[in-house]
Amino acid sequence: MKKSKFIPVVIVMFLFVLLETTLFKKFPSNFIYPDIALIILVFFSNYRGVVAGQASGFIIGIAKDFLSLSPLGFNSFIKTVIGFIFGNSKGKIFIDPIFFPMLLILFATLIKGFAAAIVSSVFLAPEAAPAIFTVRFAIELVQNCICAPFVFAFMKLVKLYTFEDRGF
Numbered sequence: 001m002k003k004s005k006f007i008p009v010v011i012v013m014f015l016f017v018l019l020e021t022t023l024f025k026k027f028p029s030n031f032i033y034p035d036i037a038l039i040i041l042v043f044f045s046n047y048r049g050v051v052a053g054q055a056s057g058f059i060i061g062i063a064k065d066f067l068s069l070s071p072l073g074f075n076s077f078i079k080t081v082i083g084f085i086f087g088n089s090k091g092k093i094f095i096d097p098i099f100f101p102m103l104l105i106l107f108a109t110l111i112k113g114f115a116a117a118i119v120s121s122v123f124l125a126p127e128a129a130p131a132i133f134t135v136r137f138a139i140e141l142v143q144n145c146i147c148a149p150f151v152f153a154f155m156k157l158v159k160l161y162t163f164e165d166r167g168f
Contacts (some may be wrong), residue, residue, distance in 0.1 A: 006052060009044050013037045013060045021067040032136055034143040035109070037064075039101075039151040041079060042086045042108045046095065050087035057083025071124065078115045082108055098149045105148035109141045 016037040024033050037060055045053025061076030068075070086108065093100065113132035120130060131137065 006048075006056070009040065010056050010059050013040050013044075013056065014063050016040065017060055017064045017067065021064065032139045032143065034140065034147045035112070036147065036151060038079075038082070038108055038112060039105055039144060039148050040155065041083055042104050043101075043152050043155050045083045045086040046089050046093075046104065048087070049090040050084055053083030053087030054080050055083070057081070074116075074119060077119065078112055081115060082111055085111065095152070097153065101148040101152040102145045105144045106141065109144045113137055113141075 014037075020033065020035070020037065024031070027033075041053070041057055041060060044056055057079035058076050061074075061079030062072075064070070064075040064079075065072050086104065089104075095101065095104075113130070116130045117132050
C-alpha cells in the first residue's frame with residue numbers, strides 16, 4: 001500500500017505563505033524576499049505531475065488570497081496555472097542540481113509576474129496592476145533563482161514528494 005505525501009508538502013508551502021504574509025510584512029517596505037512557496041510548488045509539480053501540481057497550487061493560492069489583501073481567486077488562479085504548466089514537465093526534463101532549478105524558477109517567476117499583470121489589468125483597476133518591469137521584480141527574480149537550487153536540494157533530501165511503501 002502506498003501513502004501519498006501530498007499533505008506535508010502543502011503544509012510546508014502554507015508555512016512559507018504564512019511567513020510571507022505575516023512575518024515578512026514587519027520588515028521595512030523596501031525589503032524584498034524570495035517566494036519559497038512558489039519554488040516548492042514548481043518542485044512538487046515537476047516531480048508529481050499535473051493533478052498534484054494544480055491541487056497544491058490552488059490550495060496554496062487560496063491560502064495566500066485569504067491571508068493577504070488580494071482579491072479572492074487572484075493568487076489561486078496564478079498558482080494553479082503554474083502548477084499545471086510545471087506539472088506537464090514531469091519526466092520530460094532532466095533536473096541537474098543547479099542549472100535547471102534556476103531555469104524553472106526563472107520561468108515560473110516570469111509567468112507569475114505576467115499572469116498577475118494580465119489578470120489585474122483585466123479584472124481590477126489599471127492602477128492596481130503590479131509592475132513587472134521594475135527593479136523590485138528583478139530583485140525577486142534573482143532571489144528566487146538563487147534560492148532554487150538550495151530548496152530543490154532540501155526537498156530531495158527530505159523526500160516529502162515521493163511515495164512511501166509501507167509493505168502492507
